[in-house]
Amino acid sequence: MRFLLSTIGSRGEVQPVVALAMELTARGQEVVVCAPPDFRAWAESWGIAYVPVGPELRGTAKQSAGAVPTPEQRRQMIEGTMAAQFAAVRGAAEGCDVIVGGGALAVAAHSVAEHRGIGYVHAAFAPITLPSAHHAPPVFGMLGQKPADGPVDHRRLWAEDAERWNTLWGAALGAQRGALGLPPLKDVRGHLFTDRPWLAADPTLAPWPRPSDLDVLQTGAWVLADNRPLAPELETFLDAGEPPVYCGFGSARAPENIAMTVIATARALGRRVILSSGWAGLTPVDDEPDCLSIGEVNQRALFPRVAAVVHHGGAGTTTAAAAAGTPQVVVPRMFDQFYFAHRVEHLGIGSAHPSSPPTGDSLLAALRHALDPEVSRRAGTIAGEVRADGAATAARRLIDMR
Secondary structure, eight states: OEEEEEEOSSHHHHHHHHHHHHHHHHTTOEEEEEEOGGGHHHHHHTTOEEEEOSSOOGGGGGSOTTOOOOHHHHHHHHHHHHHHHHHHHHHHTTTOSEEEEESTTOTTHHHHHHHHTOEEEEEESSGGGSOOTTSOOOBOGGGTOOOOOSOOOHHHHHHHHHHHHHHHHHHHHHHHHHHTTOOOOSOHHHHHHOSSOEEOSOTTTSOOOSSOSSOOEEOOOOOOOOOOOOOHHHHHHHHTSSOOEEEEOTTSOOOTTHHHHHHHHHHHTTOOEEEEOTTTTOOOSSOOTTEEEEOSOOHHHHGGGSSEEEEOOOHHHHHHHHHHTOOEEEOOOSBTHHHHHHHHHHHTSEEEOOSSOOOHHHHHHHHHHHTSHHHHHHHHHHHTTOOSOHHHHHHHHHHTTO
């Protein structure tokens, strides 16, 4: 069989799709990934066929956190990504039997599958992105949204979310579908997500709440089978003292001055720091030997050897830290990050920092809590429950669709 895995987003969307691609390839299937150009070289280094779609996204990690596009800018962005996705996905789908749309913004995948008369699966990477009476919709930064403060009517918010999808995406999606001879849609979100979506998230860390109106298949998180060794410089740093604190925000936008705040906080607690530069370009504040700056790294190899992980709350980083049994401090900024921050705190495996920018005092309190021996013990317990076979489970299910 031949599969097309389509996604739009940052590393948090692309890495699980590549993990699934590798599992399918290992089972003798043909796979092509269609995703932003930022990750092409990285995916191809794993031997994955890759079709880039849209512009590079890397610069978004350094944009102002308060920058909300105007309605006209938003319209242009939607029409632009819609046209780019339909062009790329249509070409990449040639000869495919099934298309997987990974994440909420893979808007062309289902329509192209419908046009070609082939199978389609929508895969979410966090429960909160799927409609449920048990939680509110995620927060979209591009819409200027903020987390709700106090009790809310979840069903009402999801109904409003459905209307928002129709208003923002309906016209552009209808135009692209019309060009393929497909009928317009009354429910854009329902069309993209379907009533039988897959959930690529760990059932211990991020369980699907029941009862549910959707028939959700939770496969487990799609974790990349990464066996790369750590760099010699990093090994030397780790061996030179007690486990350090890791800080990284991946391909997400980082809070202002977060590197300075984390380093000062860790030093106040007598801890060294490993600072992951990421897309935000985080750098040390001085040349002291207690701080090491790194780039791309195998989190599966690194996280078991650090004292705590300070991060943005992306699905991949949260899952990697949970699987390592390492306490976390989650500093959420948008979308599903607030959900994962809540789950980390609820499970007792770390701290959820408030959505406000971290200060020395607030981060000190959060990190001190995460480093508590009881939190570390609880993190170790939960680690034994986190599964690593999600991508394999999904691959088997896809192959069974023949």
